[in-house]
Amino acid sequence: MATTPNQGRTMRADAVRTRRALLAAASDVFAELGTDASVAQVAARAGIGKGTVFGHFPTKETLLAAIVTDEVDDLVTAIGQLPGDLDPDGAVLAFMKVQVDRYAANRAFIELLRAARASAQPEIQAQVDRLVEAGKPLVKRAHDSGTLRADLTAHDVVLLACGVYCAAEPLLDHDRDASDRYLHVVFDGMRTSPH
Template sequence: MRADALRTRKRLLDAAAEMFAEHGAEVSVAEIAERAGIGKGTVFRHFATKEDLIAAIVGGLLDDLIAAAVARCGATDPTAALREFMTYGVDRLADNQALCDVASGSVRHPDVQAGVARLGEAAQALVDRACVRADVTGRDVVLLMTGVYQAAAPLRDVEPELWRRYLGLLFVGLLDPTNPCAE
């Protein structure tokens, strides 16, 4: 790829990452192109569809969340590890609306869906070791993380850390009260 094309692609990816983080997956290609200082046609020369662009942006974010889950799988306190993962995940979601959209399943790109499935599997590995209710799944954890963020989002400007309180309340509900390690 030519040097000028590489610079254009970088501007496009940077603009898309910012726009998706701020406004979610619903942001238009025209808005992204405008922020990047390029035409819509240029966007489509680099990415055949808007979903391909979203996949390029959020793929790394999903990989980061998966790595965070995997890194905690061998923890000596698996319940604390699950809580740490969920805290890390909601913190990442709070910085990126598109990641919320993706984690909740609203983006149908095959690469994104595969990434979300891998994230659910990584979360399941944590759930399997933690002292949580038997009906909790990795997919539940991923969706609940987005729910915690969405519940606190309306007050984000006044109480940016409110999601932490909500996550604490939610986590208590995930614990298995019959298991002594959940105390």
């Protein structure tokens, strides 16, 4: 039986919805159980068969890379939407806060970056590099203004944001302000003179 154009569009829309549901389920499972969680556990959480998972993501590694890619897409978009009138320091601080807030919202993302075998994957490293590139203009502005320590790179700033989240993570369920406190402490140490 021939497929009508509308049926083709519906199938594509269904595939997109299934992929999104899979990534959301995988993020939840990996956040709760770590990256050793199985594809079967992801499939069960998503309410679909394991074969459907492999239809979208041929290996567990491609699933992990897809989670990281989607999260970096969101981060880069959010960074691009930062107000243009922020002063150089404010822009770097906002860059870091966007990251810390996203890590708290998707705990699987940081778990994937911390897992040694995941961070060694070229696909995942490429996504980290994209995040660093998004921060370079902000870090350069702060360097040019003389307010950010000259020895700090955009890569350093990304790692420091990860460190803030990791330090605050055990407290976030009962102290939602912990990450903001830690972020300001770290940021004060990144500046050439305290404000």
